Amino acid sequence: MVNSYERSTPNNTFRIWVAFGFVLLCISILILRLWYLQIVRGEFFRDRSENNRLRTIYIPPTRGIIYDRNGEVLVRNRPSFNVDLVIEDSPNPQQTVADLALIVGEDPGPLQERVLKDGKRRRFEPKLLMRDVSRDLVAKISAQRYRLPGIAINVVSTREYLYGEMSAHVLGYIREVSSEQLKSPAYSNYLMGDLVGQYGVEANLERYLRGERGSQAVIVNALGNRIGEAYLNAEKPGSNVMLTIDRKIQAVADQALTGLKGGVVVMDVRSGDILALASAPRYQPTIFTTEISKEAWSELIDPKANRLSNRVLQGVFPPGSVFKIFVAAAALSEGVITPGEKIRCPGYLKFGKRAFRCHKHSGHGSVNLFEAIVQSCDVYFYTVGQRLGVDRIYRYAHDMFGFGEPTGITQGEESSGIVPSTAWKANYFKNPADKRWFPGETLPVAIGQGAVATTPIQIARALAAVVNGGKIIRPRLVKKIVAGDGRMLEEASAEPEVVRTVDLEPAILEQLKAAMVGVVEDRRGTGHKAALPKEFHIMIGGKTGTAQVASRESGIKDEDHAWFAGYAPADKPQIVVAVILENGGHGGAAAAPVARKIFAAYFGVPEEVPAVPKIRKQLARAAPSPLAIN
Secondary structure (H helix, E strand, O other): OOOHHHHHOOOHHHHHHHHHHHHHHHHHHHHHHHHHHHHHOHHHHHHHHHHHHEEEEEEOOOOOOEEOOOOOEEEEEEEEEEEEEOHHHOOOHHHHHHHHHHHHOOOHHHHHHHHHOOOOOOOOOOEEEEEEEOHHHHHHHHHOHHHOOOEEEEEEEEEEEOOOOOOHHHHOEEEEOOHHHHOOHHHOOOOOOOEEEEEHHHHHOHHHHOOEOEEEEEEEOOOOOEEEEEEEEOOEOOOEEEEOOOHHHHHHHHHHOOOOOEEEEEEEOOOOEEEEEEEEOOOOHHHHHOOOOHHHHHHHOOOOOOOOOOOOOOOOEOOHHHHHHHHHHHHHHHOOOOOOOOEEEOOEEEEOOEEEEOOOOOOOEEEOHHHHHHHOOHHHHHHHHHHHOHHHHHHHHHHHOOOOOOOOOOOOOOOOOEOOOHHHHHHHOOOHHHOOOOHHHHHHHHOOOOOOEEOHHHHHHHHHHHHOOOEEEOOEOEEEEEOOOOOEEEEOOOOOOEEEEOOOOHHHHHHHHHHHHHHHHOOOOOOHHHOOOHHHOOOOEEEEEEEEEEOOOOOOEEEEEEEEEEEEOOOOOOEEEEEEEOOOOOHHHHHHHHHHHHHHHHHOOOOOOOOOOOOOOOHHHHOOOHHHOO
């Protein structure tokens, strides 16, 4: 008989296998999930984890220092505070920015635009909202950080121009890289918010001054606060640059242009070193490192002041009577005049139906070349221009002295100017009736008017060739570039870079130099206000120029441009000085005194010396010039 208890007991073996299978299935699913997370999607989740835990902070490099030729610092760096936003750390970036604007008292619009602005940006990379804020604003923001998730204050270096507006057009400025620049391959290593040289030395030597960006990985917690560091790739500072500029001479040149519109360039005739390069009106370079107000921008781009233009390199002006030196060189070389030949000046030259006037309406009488240069006789040079013709003037001015072409001192910032010729006019004008060159057009060209247009740097280089023995030298602004570790990257050669040699007889150059000394030192000279007191025994040579101009707006004759270009000492020339004063009046009255200040500073003449020294006796009598010999 079977036991009734044994018949009623279920089969436990089946249940055990079902339970075992279920557990095995769960374990398999768990293993498969782990395999999927760690193997299949492991890289993705590792990256997400690292991005949440590790933040890469880019460390901008310290920009290189700029010195003058004597080692005085012109531009350096100082610490500043930037306000950034990490978008991923803010639940509502727009609200965060609105709260920030309320705290600092700013219009939220521009800040919102910065957040929305496209650019090269990685996750968790800060976006710059405010640059170089004051310590007071830093304190306000720090006190309200609990209301500003994602806002960070970082200490970075910014540019400090130690002498303010001085040499602003030489040094240039830096500004945040633009969206257009970021699209260019030349700026492939830049990020939105980076500062980049936009003008002057800061732009031309950007590749040296910038340095290399560093990076640092920091460990943050869930709130985005730093709790540790993972690794550091140190930044490399930019290279230091020594310019050829002499800070003291530059300061005098800038001061001499105070309240004026114009430019001054001082060049060493032996090496081509630029000792000073001043343009006015000037601007404050630091204005570009922060947001520029509409009022400040309007003042910068005002066409009447044209503050951003470097008048020495980019300003194109009729050279006036300064050009007579180079016309005289052509005339002597071509033999169309002799030094002693006399030409009568009754105050005008009748040509066809027109009378071409001399600046001295009563006339200079009969003058030779020496006297014509000393007194700047226009009629004499009208006659010389007739004899030469415009194409021979072009050949000497352009092919020999380099007018009408950049000097090569910088890349892309120079104007070429114009030297007219028959071929130039035929190519310049589209109307066939306007293509022909008429003989009467040559007369104003011979006195530096008409279609002639030059830059002050071209005048300085050409005049240097007259007084240094005929060498056309490339002007230079950079003396040396030294890497942060002390390695010499570039150094100016002890020898100048001679572009070409002026093919003129030495006797002609001596005749021109003697005449220019007469312009300043002779009692009849138009440039005697550039002379230094005789007790210093430093004789100056030069040429004044007064260029007639018409207003662009009305076409009515405007105040003349004033020129002076000179050199010193007369016996052993060291420097040339070229001065242009826009609408400054007569060259001898306005530009020559500016040049005198430069010569006085260079040779150490005391400031208390009277500005207008006693004029020496007629130079031609004391020391006869080759030009005065019949």
